[in-house]
Amino acid sequence: MPLPKAELHLHIEGTLEPELAFALAARNGVPLPYAHTDELRKAYQFDDLQSFLNLYYELMAVLRTEQDFEDLANAYLPRAAAQGVRHAEIFFDPQAHIARGVAMGTVVEGLWRALGRSTENHGVSTQLIMCFLRDESAESALETLEAAKPYLDRIIGIGLDSAEVGHPPAKFREVYEAAAALGLRRVAHAGEEGPPEYITEALDVLGVERIDHGLRCMEDDALVERLVRERVPLTLCPLSNVRLRAVDVLAEHPLPAMLDAGLLCTVNSDDPAYFGGYVADNFHAVRDALGLDQERMRELARNSFVASFLEHDEERRARYLAEVEAYDFPGRP
Numbered sequence: 001m002p003l004p005k006a007e008l009h010l011h012i013e014g015t016l017e018p019e020l021a022f023a024l025a026a027r028n029g030v031p032l033p034y035a036h037t038d039e040l041r042k043a044y045q046f047d048d049l050q051s052f053l054n055l056y057y058e059l060m061a062v063l064r065t066e067q068d069f070e071d072l073a074n075a076y077l078p079r080a081a082a083q084g085v086r087h088a089e090i091f092f093d094p095q096a097h098i099a100r101g102v103a104m105g106t107v108v109e110g111l112w113r114a115l116g117r118s119t120e121n122h123g124v125s126t127q128l129i130m131c132f133l134r135d136e137s138a139e140s141a142l143e144t145l146e147a148a149k150p151y152l153d154r155i156i157g158i159g160l161d162s163a164e165v166g167h168p169p170a171k172f173r174e175v176y177e178a179a180a181a182l183g184l185r186r187v188a189h190a191g192e193e194g195p196p197e198y199i200t201e202a203l204d205v206l207g208v209e210r211i212d213h214g215l216r217c218m219e220d221d222a223l224v225e226r227l228v229r230e231r232v233p234l235t236l237c238p239l240s241n242v243r244l245r246a247v248d249v250l251a252e253h254p255l256p257a258m259l260d261a262g263l264l265c266t267v268n269s270d271d272p273a274y275f276g277g278y279v280a281d282n283f284h285a286v287r288d289a290l291g292l293d294q295e296r297m298r299e300l301a302r303n304s305f306v307a308s309f310l311e312h313d314e315e316r317r318a319r320y321l322a323e324v325e326a327y328d329f330p331g332r333p
């Protein structure tokens with residue numbers, strides 16, 4: 001039985017495996033420029049953020065109907081359950097779909113057909129976080145929030161993703177203020193390839209409660225102290241960092257130093273179909289590459305539930321945390 005954990009940094013579009021991409025392409029009559037799944041899987045071997053994003057957006061063309069989004073989520077959930085995930089806070093990128101003529105309602109209702117029954121069907125509680133594409137305009141983000149208003153009972157919060165450099169958090173001040181007024185939780189990608197100042201800006205200008213990635217905080221001691229003092233969770237994605245060259249090799253990942261500094265770190269999978277592993281694979285990879293012991297692994301699992309947006313159901317959080325404390329590691333951690 002795998003270590004129980006929450007997944008807090010997972011883009012549902014990034015769970016699209018080549019087999020499902022081909023199945024949906026066939027169902028919807030969408031041509032793909034790949035002869036078969038092996039050729040597509042080879043294309044998943046990109047070497048920087050832009051080449052990843054190009055493929056990521058290209059493949060989204062196969063997602064057209066509510067059924068497609070339901071199938072996408074229903075493919076992820078059993079994989080997550082098998083990786084020990086008890087709770088998942090799942091990102092989606094509505095602008096990437098709306099730009100292709102797929103309505104907000106199609107995306108949200110489709111995902112919800114799977115997520116609304118995820119606890120009963122897969123033993124995984126789920127929440128949905130709507131991300132804005134930071135390389136799109138602030139006006140587009142505001143329009144997207146407006147389009148989401150009929151579906152806010154299905155969406156717990158907002159996030160900010162896609163190409164970071166040149167798109168500082170402050171660009172989205174207005175939409176984050178509007179979202180806060182609607183009672184939405186707020187997170188943002190910051191300090192992945194962007195500088196530590198973007199982390200500070202996300203906290204001060206956008207009022208975020210968690211930082212997605214955030215590993216570049218380690219370049220600024222005062223910022224690290226602040227993140228520790230304010231108990232700001234960081235959702236790290238180690239295999240993603242290696243694939244997108246945020247770190248050269250996993251053995252050089254700053255995770256151990258971050259934990260030693262007292263940061264509230266969590267380990268997540270980001271876009272697992274593309275980055276070579278789901279969340280338990282990330283846990284195992286850091287354990288092996290960085291020599292993390294069982295208590296460090298337990299700390300990462302504990303942090304994932306501490307950092308979860310479960311304030312509306314503290315009983316559930318307490319149950320998950322008790323599971324982590326009671327977990328018996330198998331012969332090998």
Ligand SMILES: [Zn+2]
Pocket residue numbers: 009011161189212270
């Ligand atoms: Zn991400």
